[in-house]
Amino acid sequence: MERLLILNPGSTSTxxxxxxxxNPVFTESILHSPEELAPFDCVADQYGFRRDLVLEHLKQHEISLKSLTAIVSRGGLLPPIQAGAYAVNEDMVWQLKKHPRNEHASNVGAMIAFDIANTLGIPSYIYDGVTVDELTPINRITGLPSMERKGMGHNLNTRAAALHYAEETGRAYKDVTVIVAHLGGGISVNLHREGSIEDFINDEEGPFSPERAGGLPLFDVIRACFQEGTAYKDMMKLVKSRGGLMAHLGTTDSRLVEQRIASGDEHAKLIYDAMILNIAKNIGKLAPGVCGKLDAILLTGGIAHSKYVTDGISRYVSFLAPVVIYPGEDEMRALALGGLRVLRGEETARTFHRAKNSQL
Known part of the structure; x- marks a missing residue:
């Protein structure tokens, strides 16, 4: 039996x-208070602190380190990579420590995995990292040569949904053509064809969501950026965590919004229905890339539990293809299944080369 340790560091938990x-033996979330994280100047400095907690909790669950076959971590903010598995190596750890694409808690995952795995003499991997970017050249182009579209976003969950759909329908992933919408605090939509995520509408340019502002009228954005007293961090907070449902309705909880709608709140209904239509429009944007020849449209993520939302989206887009719903997201299982594919020889882990992949 293959025994895998799965790691998924977040901003306030590991x-x-x-x-x-x-089969999961156990799953746990170690919470980190602001006071615990305050002494660390950057995410990479949290590595030893989080590693020791992981080891402590394994001991509490009576998991012998020697029983582990491999370690799989959520991928950090590396330069653009391909989908699937990468073996964690010194180049990857250097990149995440010295020159990550941005500060993010997931950066320490590979560091912890590499440390523990090296001690045990077992392999460690990341799988479907945040910075997977397989956009085709034509899908990268914008109206300014200095700005390209990016594939960075909810790759782990959306690709897991596409792989699940392929398995359910008895086909290989490379043989299905699907649009997948991840419906969570941020919303992204991507197109899977011939084994790649060839187009991607991320949560900075796509539909607004519980937290994100999504795509906005550009001239108004520029004007807002130059208002007196406006700082970069203020604008980033506005569009990343204070936009969408939060801006309009004062909450990021879609369940509360639906309660308000059920109680007759017409404004809440208007905003929520607008979010649903926005999601559908962005699904539609990806269909021309395959001339509408789709096997299915997949809806996943936490908000996909809502029948109000999934029925609304389906009403708009079912003319394109059948809509299949995979509610929720199970990143830990997705990481585990990715690691198992490598251990079982169904997939070969790629090698990250700092000199080749780094944009620095």
């Missing part, structure tokens, strides 16, 4: 799990 094959 999730860890142990899987025996496809």
């Amino acid at each position: 999730k860890l799990a142990v899987f025996d094959g496809e």
